[in-house]
Amino acid sequence: MLLEVTKLNAGYGFLQILRDVSLRVDEGEYVCLIGPNGAGKSTTLKTVCGLIPPMSGQVVFRGEEIGGLPGNKVCRKGISYISEELNLFVNMSVQENLLMGAYTVKDKSYLKKRIGFVYELFPRLEERRNQLAGTMSGGERKMLGIARGLMAGPKLVLVDEPSFGLAPNLTQDVFAALSRLNDDGLTILVVEQNVTKTLQFTERGYVLEQGRIELEGPSQDLADNPHVRKVFLGV
Amino acid sequence: MLQAFWQKLVDWLKSAAGLTVLVTIVLTVVTTLDRGPYILVNTVVIGGMLALISVGLALIFGVLNIPMFAHGEYFMIGGLAAYAVFKPLEGLVKAGPGSLFALVAPLIAILAALVAGALAGAVTEVLAIRPLRKRARQNWVMNSFLLTVGVSVVLINAHQMILGVEFKGVDRFYSGVPLDFMGAFVSRDRVFAVILSFILIVAFWLFMGRTKTGRAIRAVSQDETGAMMVGIPLDSITMLTMAIGCALAAVAGGCLLFLYPTYPTAGMEPLYMAWFVVILVGLGNVIGALVGGFMVGLARVLTIEYIGTGWEYVVPTCLIILVLLIKPSGIFGTEVRGVLDQ
Numbered sequence: 056m057l058l059e060v061t062k063l064n065a066g067y068g069f070l071q072i073l074r075d076v077s078l079r080v081d082e083g084e085y086v087c088l089i090g091p092n093g094a095g096k097s098t099t100l101k102t103v104c105g106l107i108p109p110m111s112g113q114v115v116f117r118g119e120e121i122g123g124l125p126g127n128k129v130c131r132k133g134i135s136y137i138s139e140e141l142n143l144f145v146n147m148s149v150q151e152n153l154l155m156g157a158y159t160v161k162d163k164s165y166l167k168k169r170i171g172f173v174y175e176l177f178p179r180l181e182e183r184r185n186q187l188a189g190t191m192s193g194g195e196r197k198m199l200g201i202a203r204g205l206m207a208g209p210k211l212v213l214v215d216e217p218s219f220g221l222a223p224n225l226t227q228d229v230f231a232a233l234s235r236l237n238d239d240g241l242t243i244l245v246v247e248q249n250v251t252k253t254l255q256f257t258e259r260g261y262v263l264e265q266g267r268i269e270l271e272g273p274s275q276d277l278a279d280n281p282h283v284r285k286v287f288l289g290v
Numbered sequence: 291m292l293q294a295f296w297q298k299l300v301d302w303l304k305s306a307a308g309l310t311v312l313v314t315i316v317l318t319v320v321t322t323l324d325r326g327p328y329i330l331v332n333t334v335v336i337g338g339m340l341a342l343i344s345v346g347l348a349l350i351f352g353v354l355n356i357p358m359f360a361h362g363e364y365f366m367i368g369g370l371a372a373y374a375v376f377k378p379l380e381g382l383v384k385a386g387p388g389s390l391f392a393l394v395a396p397l398i399a400i401l402a403a404l405v406a407g408a409l410a411g412a413v414t415e416v417l418a419i420r421p422l423r424k425r426a427r428q429n430w431v432m433n434s435f436l437l438t439v440g441v442s443v444v445l446i447n448a449h450q451m452i453l454g455v456e457f458k459g460v461d462r463f464y465s466g467v468p469l470d471f472m473g474a475f476v477s478r479d480r481v482f483a484v485i486l487s488f489i490l491i492v493a494f495w496l497f498m499g500r501t502k503t504g505r506a507i508r509a510v511s512q513d514e515t516g517a518m519m520v521g522i523p524l525d526s527i528t529m530l531t532m533a534i535g536c537a538l539a540a541v542a543g544g545c546l547l548f549l550y551p552t553y554p555t556a557g558m559e560p561l562y563m564a565w566f567v568v569i570l571v572g573l574g575n576v577i578g579a580l581v582g583g584f585m586v587g588l589a590r591v592l593t594i595e596y597i598g599t600g601w602e603y604v605v606p607t608c609l610i611i612l613v614l615l616i617k618p619s620g621i622f623g624t625e626v627r628g629v630l631d632q
Contacts, residue, residue, distance in 0.1 A: 106515065130521035142516030144509045155509050158502070159521040203520065 056115075057082045057211055057242055058103070058134075063112035063122075065102040071110065072098045074266040080211065080244050085237040087253045087274065088246045089287065090263035096246040097139060099263065100213045104136035105129035117210070131159050135209035139216040141200035145189030149180055149199055152188050156206030165208070173202035176232060194225040201232065205241075212236075214245045218252065230256050250287040254278040307578070307622045314585050321592055327472040332591045333584065335480050338487030341583025342542040343560050344567035345494065345576055346535030352574030353511040353531045356419065356434040360442035361539050361564060362557020364407050366449065368540025369552030371406035372399040373458045376547070380460065387465050396463035400486065400544045407540020408533040414441055415532040420525070442557075450554040459551020483545040490541060491580060494534075498576070507531055511574070539564075563590075566606045570613055572623020582621070 058080040066072040072095040080086050090096050101107045103114055105126040114122035121129055130136075144152050153170055160166050174181040177198040183191060188199055197217065204212055217233065218226040226249065234256050237243050247253040254260060254274040262270040262283060270277065277283050302308040322330045343365060350358045376399035383392045418441055422433060464478035498504040510517045510527050518524060542560065543552065550556060567586045571578030586606050593605040613621060 104519070106518065125524075126515075126518035127521045127523050130519060136519050138515070138519065142513045142519055144512040144516060146512050147505070147508065151505060154502070155505055155517075155522075156520050158506060207521065 056080075057084075057117060058244070059113075059115045060099075060103065061113045061115070063099070063102060063114065064110040065098060065107055065112075066110065067098075067107070072266050073102065075112070076263070076266070076268055078261050078268065078271070080242060083237075083240055083242055084259060085234070085243050085257045086245070087257040087260040088244065088263055089248075089250050089253060089260060089277075089283075091286070092248070094263045095266040096263055097215050100136060100215050100244070100246055103129075104134055104213055106136070130207070133207075133210035134213065135204040135207060135211070136213045137200050137204040137215060137217075139219050141196055143188040143196060143199060143203070146187060148185050148187055149191075150184045152199055152203050153180075153206050156203035159207050169206050169208060173205055176205075176235070177202055193220050194222070194228070197221060197225070197229055198232075201229070205236070209241075211242045211244065214243060216246060216248065218247060218249045226252065250283070251278075306617050307581075310585065310621050311581060314588055317592070318588055321595070325595060327474040328476075329591055329595060331471060331474060331476050331480065333588045334484050335587075336590060337584035337587030338484055338491070339542045339546055339583075340560075340563055340567060340587050341580050342487055342490060342538045343564040344579040344583045345491070346538035347564045347568050348571075348574055348576045348579035349507075349531060350535040351568065352576060353507055354419070354434075354528055355430060356438060357431060358438050358535070359435060359561065360414070360438040360445065361536070362559070362561030363442050363445035364410055364536040364539040364557070365543035365560045366445070366552055366554070366557040367410050367536075368403035368407045368543030369547050369550070369556060370449070370453070370458065370543075371540065372403040372544030372547050373460065373552060375399040375402040376460055376463070377458075384465070392464070396482065399463070399547075400541060403540045403544030404537050407543075408537035410540070411532040411534075411536025412529050414536070415529045419532070420528070423528075446554045446557075455554055457551040457553050460547055462548050477548075479548045486541070486545055490538065494538070495580075503530070507534075562603070563606075566610060570606075570610050570620060572620025575620070575622045578620070578622030 056079060060076060060078050063073055063076045064071060076095070076099055078086075078088070078099075088096050088099060098107065102109050102122075105121070105124050105128065109122045112122065113120060116132055116134060119132070121132055121134075124132075126136075144155060147155070153173060154166075157166050157169055160169070179195060180198055180202055183195065188196065191199065201214070201217070204214075214233065217229045221229065230252060233243055233245065245253065245257065254277055257274045260271065260274045260277045261268050262277065270280065270282065272280075303312055318330060318333060343361065346364075347358055347361050350356050350361075376395065379395045379398070383395050386392055418437055419434065422437055426433070462477070462479050464482060466478055468475035468477045469481055470476075498508060506517065506522045506527055507530065509520070509522060510524065510531075514524065517527070539560070543556075563586060567579055567582040570586065571582035589606045589609055590602045593602045597605065617623075
């Protein structure tokens with residue numbers, strides 16, 4: 056078991072968003088968390104990666120309790136969070152952003168290998184290595200965000216809304232890239248509003264509604280589930 | 291390649307930043323030809339020191355979003371540290387003017403100023419600013435501003451209570467004949483100050499651009515959440531930023547000890563000057579502050595030269611009003627981020 060979240064409650068200030076959320080991600084899995092706007096999908100990811108302190112509940116990563124640790128410590132444990140708005144360093148070049156992504160990496164040769172790896176994954180980034188992150192297009196930024204999240208060689212990647220603000224053909228590219236990473240053995244937990252596409256690509260999924268896990272199961276079953284079809288797919 | 295570079299240069303010169311830099315250089319050359327090379331020397335001395343102070347201010351504002359109004363007191367602390375170290379050594383230095391010791395003693399004094407400034411900055415961060423950050427991030431700019439004003443009052447009065455109000459200065463760091471620079475006599479201390487400020491500016495530049503820690507500081511200033519996501523420890527970075535910013539001001543205070551002896555409110559003038567620079571170039575812009583230091587330095591020197599002493603605050607202030615009317619974000623500013631929404 057890579058990540059196990061048990062009865063997690065979290066929110067912002069007095070406003071509680073998550074109510075007893077439990078989920079688990081095994082090594083090498085590609086899991087999705089779907090749900091309508093405001094269901095608490097992003098909050099779940101932010102709590103796991105330490106940007107929001109949990110009110111109660113456990114977050115266990117590789118047998119170690121990480122709930123309540125600050126974000127920079129969680130990152131060092133091997134969890135990488137790729138946020139919806141990406142949080143790139145806009146006045147830094149692509150190369151510098153990637154170097155910052157590997158802030159926790161001490162080994163120089165490993166760092167070189169990682170840079171080579173992400174440039175191979177997204178050749179577009181290598182062409183733009185000296186361009187400022189803030190001057191790039193939405194699709195390129197998304198690539199950079201994902202690439203930066205991969206730099207430290209994480210065990211688990213949390214991706215928040217990879218299709219957010221992208222044209223349909225770019226969305227396809229981003230999903231394809233994530234699938235390829237998963238084929239190479241990376242564990243991914245993705246949060247999405249684009250339910251059709253997500254269920255096509257992922258193996259297993261959770262449906263989050265109003266801060267609670269309503270359904271869980273293999274992605275194919277969820278895609279066929281009448282409730283999911285009615286609420287998300289409109290059929 | 292050369293053509294592309296030329297095109298870039300021309301484009302930059304057409305921007306507000308390029309235009310003002312060009313005007314500054316032309317003005318310096320013209321006035322130097324008109325009145326003599328000491329204009330250039332004074333501009334470089336004052337400008338270099340101002341650049342050091344303003345860079346610290348811009349850094350603290352850019353990274354920590356703190357409008358630092360206690361910055362002058364770190365200038366004062368630097369002066370005090372240099373004084374405390376150099377005064378006991380002065381006798382020895384005077385005994386053997388040509389010795390190696392006389393060459394090294396001022397450097398030790400400046401090093402003491404640097405260390406004292408860095409320590410004072412780090413302690414302020416941990417004791418005053420960190421508790422505020424832990425408690426509330428609402429209205430951060432206003433609250434941290436009030437906090438730094440409080441720190442300033444405390445430091446000024448602590449100086450007065452413990453060490454008294456009299457001037458504490460040294461006659462000179464380096465004795466000996468002034469150096470001849472194109473017909474103008476420049477004291478060795480001024481040359482020392484210029485060289486030191488340039489070394490520090492270059493070192494700071496390399497640190498911010500080339501080292502991992504420098505990049506991390508920039509990363510925090512650009513996106514705090516993003517910095518957290520990649521594993522940068524915010525607490526150590528904020529402490530380091532305060533230490534660097536305050537250390538730069540303290541070095542300036544130490545270097546200028548021969549010109550401005552230190553006393554409780556010695557920091558007021560450099561503080562106001564540094565704020566002129568930072569507002570002129572755009573809040574939080576570190577590179578801009580570097581160039582702006584020399585611009586305000588020149589404005590100051592020219593005012594004293596052509597209009598008269600006593601006007602040296604008036605003219606830079608008028609310049610700032612003009613610039614802000616035309617370009618509210620400052621000469622080098624793109625946008626003032628984080629001031630209103632935090």
